[in-house]
Amino acid sequence: MAFAAAGRHSLYVERMGAGSPSVVFDAALGASSLSWALVQPAIAEETLTLSYDRAGLGRSEAGPMPRTASRIVDELRLLLDRAGVPPPFVLVGHSFGGMISRLFASRYLREMGGLVLVDVPDARDWCEMSPENRKKLETGAWLARRGALAARLGIARAVSWMARVGAAGVARRVSTSVSGGVLRGQADHLIAPIQKLPPELRRLAPQAWVRPKFYEALASQMENLPEGAAEIAGLDGLEDLPLVVLTATNPSPRRLRQQEEATRLSSTGVHRIARNSGHWIPVDEPELVIESVLEVVRQARSPRTQATAE
Numbered sequence: 001m002a003f004a005a006a007g008r009h010s011l012y013v014e015r016m017g018a019g020s021p022s023v024v025f026d027a028a029l030g031a032s033s034l035s036w037a038l039v040q041p042a043i044a045e046e047t048l049t050l051s052y053d054r055a056g057l058g059r060s061e062a063g064p065m066p067r068t069a070s071r072i073v074d075e076l077r078l079l080l081d082r083a084g085v086p087p088p089f090v091l092v093g094h095s096f097g098g099m100i101s102r103l104f105a106s107r108y109l110r111e112m113g114g115l116v117l118v119d120v121p122d123a124r125d126w127c128e129m130s131p132e133n134r135k136k137l138e139t140g141a142w143l144a145r146r147g148a149l150a151a152r153l154g155i156a157r158a159v160s161w162m163a164r165v166g167a168a169g170v171a172r173r174v175s176t177s178v179s180g181g182v183l184r185g186q187a188d189h190l191i192a193p194i195q196k197l198p199p200e201l202r203r204l205a206p207q208a209w210v211r212p213k214f215y216e217a218l219a220s221q222m223e224n225l226p227e228g229a230a231e232i233a234g235l236d237g238l239e240d241l242p243l244v245v246l247t248a249t250n251p252s253p254r255r256l257r258q259q260e261e262a263t264r265l266s267s268t269g270v271h272r273i274a275r276n277s278g279h280w281i282p283v284d285e286p287e288l289v290i291e292s293v294l295e296v297v298r299q300a301r302s303p304r305t306q307a308t309a310e
Contacts, residue, residue: 009062011052011054011079012058013079014040015048015049017046017049021089022113023048025051025092027094028095034197035282035283052079055217056218057217059204062217063075063217067221069224072100073100073103073104093118098119102123113299116243123228124233141219141223147209240266243270244272245272246273247274248274248279
């Protein structure tokens, strides 16, 4: 199902369940609503849920450029109106999607019922960038621009097919060759997570990788990340908004300090470290995400939280 979000473009949504609060899922940088396939159905048994694909990603149409964090938040708020998804909202954001969720929560704090941040980067790392992070971001955007060209030439379609039929190793080697060797070590971020999805969904993920719009949106998100990160880094706290922060297994001391600090954004914040997950906690350890979301849903239903939202 697709709903017009802004201007002339539409965003793909998966809406499940009924009830309040409304749980809204936002995926990682180049990911889609498929990231939540192991989480959303369980939450939908309890309340209304919506996952979506940002403009240009997954099954959504391309949106206006540039793809800034502020524009993405505006489009999400309009989408929720047009999809008939009412507040209070519990936003569940993974990685870059968590940064979007954080900005949304700050802008619409009185409409929020809670927030779950799933292994979200520290915004300061991307607005006060180290040389390593600057190179990583510039390289990523360059790769995405090159991916758009590959998609137009049909190379991306071949890689997608190999990943879909299970030849992930070959697909990685082709991806590495196409990217001039720079993609080595990064291809798993696109290819590996889909292997954990149900078979009927596994074939859908690579379809996005054959379209120029995917790479163009991805490149623009990365190119505009420092601007969005600076805005997020300067936000005030979240008062007593129900908050759970989830972190991948074995965080470094610096990462642990950052995540503990993120937990203190709310006076009710809780921090949990996954037992056996890499960055992709929603597919590595979905039960942890489900448990945390349901906890926040219960808190959002409490009289005190409802009174604050009103």
